[in-house]
Amino acid sequence: HACSLPDNPYDGHTLRNVIERTESLTGCPIERAYVDKGYRGHDTQNPRRVFISGQKRGVFGVIKRELRRRSAIEPIIGHMKNEGHLGRCYLKGRAGDAANVLLSAVGHNLRRVLAWLRDLLSLFLLSLWPTLNCPVQPNSAY
Numbered sequence: 306h307a308c309s310l311p312d313n314p315y316d317g318h319t320l321r322n323v324i325e326r327t328e329s330l331t332g333c334p335i336e337r338a339y340v341d342k343g344y345r346g347h348d349t350q351n352p353r354r355v356f357i358s359g360q361k362r363g364v365f366g367v368i369k370r371e372l373r374r375r376s377a378i379e380p381i382i383g384h385m386k387n388e389g390h391l392g393r394c395y396l397k398g399r400a401g402d403a404a405n406v407l408l409s410a411v412g413h414n415l416r417r418v419l420a421w422l423r424d425l426l427s428l429f430l431l432s433l434w435p436t437l438n439c440p441v442q443p444n445s446a447y
Contacts, residue, residue, distance in 0.1 A: 320355070339372050385413055 324335055338355045345357060356372055386392035391409040394402055 337368065337371070339374075381413075385409055 320338070320340065324338060328334055336354060339358070340355060341358050356368060358372065358376075360372075382391075390412075391406070394405040396402065396405050
């Protein structure tokens with residue numbers, strides 16, 4: 306889910322819309338959300354399923370492990386800002402901002418798909434290598 310939010314709204318005020326939109330796009334309910342400290346004071350319908358980084362109360366077992374996993378997302382956003390041209394927008398206005406965000410997300414997803422296809426092609430070629438490497442024995446009957 307990628308979208309442009311004009312006027313720089315407070316993170317906590319956007320969480321309800323993001324969760325609702327993600328649930329409608331995926332078709333399955335979100336059981337838990339792991340967010341950073343910018344989402345304190347959020348306005349979600351079920352606040353017990355939102356866990357903030359650094360939170361101690363109610364965090365144990367699977368939730369604690371998944372909360373540590375949240376930090377794996379930050380490098381992706383950093384790479385999108387640096388290599389994906391998300392950090393600087395050269396398009397004019399709010400429509401340009403929205404187009405820049407969507408095109409950066411599309412570019413990121415296409416890079417992931419191309420990397421997957423490259424790996425698949427290399428596996429395919431490695432599986433063909435033994436058959437291509439064996440010389441064909443001439444048949445003496447001819």
